[in-house]
Amino acid sequence: MTQKGLVTATHGRHAVVESQDGLRRLCHFRGKKNEVVVGDHVLWSTSEDAGIIEQVQKRTNLFYRSDELRTKSFAANIDQIVVLVASDPDFSEEQIVRALISANSQNIPAFVALNKSDLHVPFERAKEKLKHYPAMGYDVLPLTLTRDSAVNPEFTDRLKNKISFIMGPSGAGKSTLINRLVPNAQALTGEISKALQSGKHTTTATTLYWTDSQRTSALIDSPGFQEFGLNHIEPSQLADLMPDLKEYNTGCKFYNCTHLHEPGCVVRAQVESGLISTSRYKIYGQLFNQLSTSRY
Ligand SMILES: Nc1nc2c(ncn2[C@@H]2O[C@H](COP(=O)(O)OP(=O)(O)O)[C@@H](O)[C@H]2O)c(=O)[nH]1
Ligand SMILES: [Mg+2]
Ligand SMILES: [Zn+2]
CATH class of the missing domain: 2.40.50.140 (Nucleic acid-binding proteins)
Known part of the structure; x- marks a missing residue:
C-alpha cells in the first residue's frame, strides 16, 4: 500500500x-x-x-544552482528564500545578488535577514552595504540570535505558515537560528544523521525542520552558497532579474542593449546619477561576462 x-x-x-x-x-x-x-x-x-x-508528485518549484559541469537541486515546493548574512564575518554582496537572481528566475519570493545586530559597528557597516535593497523590493530585517534577546517578531511572523529555505555563508548564524526556532533541533539532527549514516556530513545535507508542533511552518537548512552557479540563466536575462536594473531596462536606445558599453543606455545613466548602486552594476557586469564566456 x-x-x-x-x-x-x-x-x-x-x-x-x-x-x-x-x-x-x-x-x-x-x-x-x-x-x-x-x-x-x-x-x-x-x-x-x-x-x-x-x-x-508534481512540484510547484525546484530551487537549484548550476555551474559549468552540473546542476544541483537544493529543495522543492518552497514558499520563500531567506538570505541570512551577518555583520560579522563580512559577506560577499555578489553571493547575495546571485541568490536573489536565482530566486527571482524561479519566481520564489526572497528577503534578507541581517544577523548579529548586537555587534553595533559592523552592523551599521553591513546595513549601509545593503541600503539599496529595500527600495528594490528586498526587505532587510535585523536579527539578533543570542540567547539573551527575543527573535525579531517581524522576522518570525514572516515564517508563519510557510516553508522557508534558509541560505547564507558559513558563520552567518544558520545553525543558531534553527536551534532557536526549532524545538529539539539538535536531537532531530542527530537522529537524521544516524538514519542516513551520514555522520559528520550531516551539516552539509539539506534538512527540513518544523518550527511548530502543528507542522505548518518549516525551515530548510542548507549548506552555504559559496559556489552559487547561475549557468541556467542567459546573460541577456540578467538585467530583467535585477529589479533595480529592470526598472530602466526598456528605456535604452538599443532594444538589445547589454548596458555595458552602448550609447544611449538608460541603465548606465542611472548608475551615474546614483539611482542604481555602483556595486550592483559592477556585479551585473561581472556576471554578464562570466555567463557569456562559460557558455561557449
Ligand atoms: N554576536 C552574535 N553572535 C551570533 C549571533 N548569532 C549567531 N552567533 C554566533 O556566530 C557563530 C556562527 O553561528 P552558526 O549558527 O554556527 O553559523 P552557520 O555557519 O551559519 O551555521 C556562532 O559562534 C554563534 O554563536 C548573534 O546574533 N550575535
Ligand atoms: Mg551551521
Ligand atoms: Zn542599456
Missing part, C-alpha cells in the same frame, strides 16, 4: 520521508537516479527494512 509523505532530508540514495502522522522513516529510491529533494511530496510504500519511494 502506498502512502503520501514529505521528504525532509536526503543523503546519497537515501531519504528521510515524513508520513502524514509525523513519523520520519528512512526510504530508498526505487529508480536508478537520485531524483528526490527535500520538500518533495512523494508516494512511498513499506518494505522489510525501509520504505521505498515510488513516485515524486
Whole structure:
C-alpha cells in the first residue's frame, strides 16, 4: 500500500520521508537516479527494512544552482528564500545578488535577514552595504540570535505558515537560528544523521525542520552558497532579474542593449546619477561576462 509523505532530508540514495502522522522513516529510491529533494511530496510504500519511494508528485518549484559541469537541486515546493548574512564575518554582496537572481528566475519570493545586530559597528557597516535593497523590493530585517534577546517578531511572523529555505555563508548564524526556532533541533539532527549514516556530513545535507508542533511552518537548512552557479540563466536575462536594473531596462536606445558599453543606455545613466548602486552594476557586469564566456 502506498502512502503520501514529505521528504525532509536526503543523503546519497537515501531519504528521510515524513508520513502524514509525523513519523520520519528512512526510504530508498526505487529508480536508478537520485531524483528526490527535500520538500518533495512523494508516494512511498513499506518494505522489510525501509520504505521505498515510488513516485515524486508534481512540484510547484525546484530551487537549484548550476555551474559549468552540473546542476544541483537544493529543495522543492518552497514558499520563500531567506538570505541570512551577518555583520560579522563580512559577506560577499555578489553571493547575495546571485541568490536573489536565482530566486527571482524561479519566481520564489526572497528577503534578507541581517544577523548579529548586537555587534553595533559592523552592523551599521553591513546595513549601509545593503541600503539599496529595500527600495528594490528586498526587505532587510535585523536579527539578533543570542540567547539573551527575543527573535525579531517581524522576522518570525514572516515564517508563519510557510516553508522557508534558509541560505547564507558559513558563520552567518544558520545553525543558531534553527536551534532557536526549532524545538529539539539538535536531537532531530542527530537522529537524521544516524538514519542516513551520514555522520559528520550531516551539516552539509539539506534538512527540513518544523518550527511548530502543528507542522505548518518549516525551515530548510542548507549548506552555504559559496559556489552559487547561475549557468541556467542567459546573460541577456540578467538585467530583467535585477529589479533595480529592470526598472530602466526598456528605456535604452538599443532594444538589445547589454548596458555595458552602448550609447544611449538608460541603465548606465542611472548608475551615474546614483539611482542604481555602483556595486550592483559592477556585479551585473561581472556576471554578464562570466555567463557569456562559460557558455561557449
Ligand atoms: N554576536 C552574535 N553572535 C551570533 C549571533 N548569532 C549567531 N552567533 C554566533 O556566530 C557563530 C556562527 O553561528 P552558526 O549558527 O554556527 O553559523 P552557520 O555557519 O551559519 O551555521 C556562532 O559562534 C554563534 O554563536 C548573534 O546574533 N550575535
Ligand atoms: Mg551551521
Ligand atoms: Zn542599456
